[in-house]
Amino acid sequence: MNEVVTVEQPHDVSRAKRLKAATHAAHEGLDKAIMAGQPFSSRARYGLFLIVQHDFHRDIDALYAHAELDALLPDLDGRRRFGYVRQDLIDLGMEPPQAAGGPVFEKGEAVDIPTALGWLYVAEGSNLGAAFLLKEAFKLGLSETSGARHLAGAPEGRGLHWRTFTSALDTVDLSEAEEARVIAGAQAAFRRVQGLVDKVYGAAP
Template sequence: MSGSFAEASRAKRLKTATQSTHERLDTAIMACQPFASRERYALFLSVQHRFHRDVDPLYRSAALGTLLPDLVRRRRLGLVEQDLCDLATAADLPGLTPEPTIDDQFDVPTALGWIYVAEGSNLGASFLLKQAAKLGLSETFGARHLAAAPDGRGLHWRRFVAAFDAVPLSHLEEEEAIAGARAAFTRVQALVSELLASSAAAPAEDVDG
């Protein structure tokens, strides 16, 4: 481990360790044209729903809540479900059976890695929200889960990072957190392949007409 890497904050170390995995996921998502039409966006919402359903038990965990004090208020599963209702889309598409990916007996370091990915996705959601707006969606209709927190994306993230970095972890436990973050990115990649990439991209709608 290089000196500069060791001196970085835990959040920055996780970012560095998962950068290539994260970039592959971002590329895969945009290659599937999730904002080409509302139908494509609905499939993207199903990806979001599966992932946030996976991590929701972590957000409701009392043990994790003592480490990350405002954790339960950061839950976005309900917002994703409202978005699905806005679009009159079933949360689970026919023929697709969700598989649980987080065991009830999760260990704290691994859980922290998953939460890091979930929280980071909201930090970078401003671009996605702008793309959703082209489909007539907004923070109050269809794209609620992409909206910034009331305190702003930057401050919301910094508050999370401060608590996240303060959790006492051994070197081995930090490696487990990194593995957890990679597993979370891999989970979303699998959902993208299952729900988005498996469907041919529809032609872009003329949202101005």
């Protein structure tokens, strides 16, 4: 008879750090895939990057207006970036793409809070790391007010903006099963973005 071994999450480590460890490989692979697409080699290649961002932020936009999540996380509505991505596309003379299906999270539909926390962790983490991307966008003549609005840092600074989010994330009371769904949500978010990168850049010349 096979023995089932359960590996428990170390609870002396913060939830945000556990999420980082659980998604490290996916995050690293995604970063490599994005840079392999050379998103800052031209405005056209950057436009493809914006399409990836558009579809991802469309998927999660409803979460930023969710009352229960808003009660758990600080300034949630102020953190949404979907509108900025759409304006960035317009700045480049591009039409926001029409998605074939609905977003992952539909407005007004029931949301599993732990799963949603995992998706939001990925979205907020991407903003923390966007400082490098913004510098590359500058080389294309773009800025926080034209073409790269969604990459802009928060007024209080990226670090504090991130720490405020993770501090709140770490204090949400969750069961063991819910903890697992947070991690699964974050992993699903990374898979979604990876799929978008593969689709958009894989079809590009």
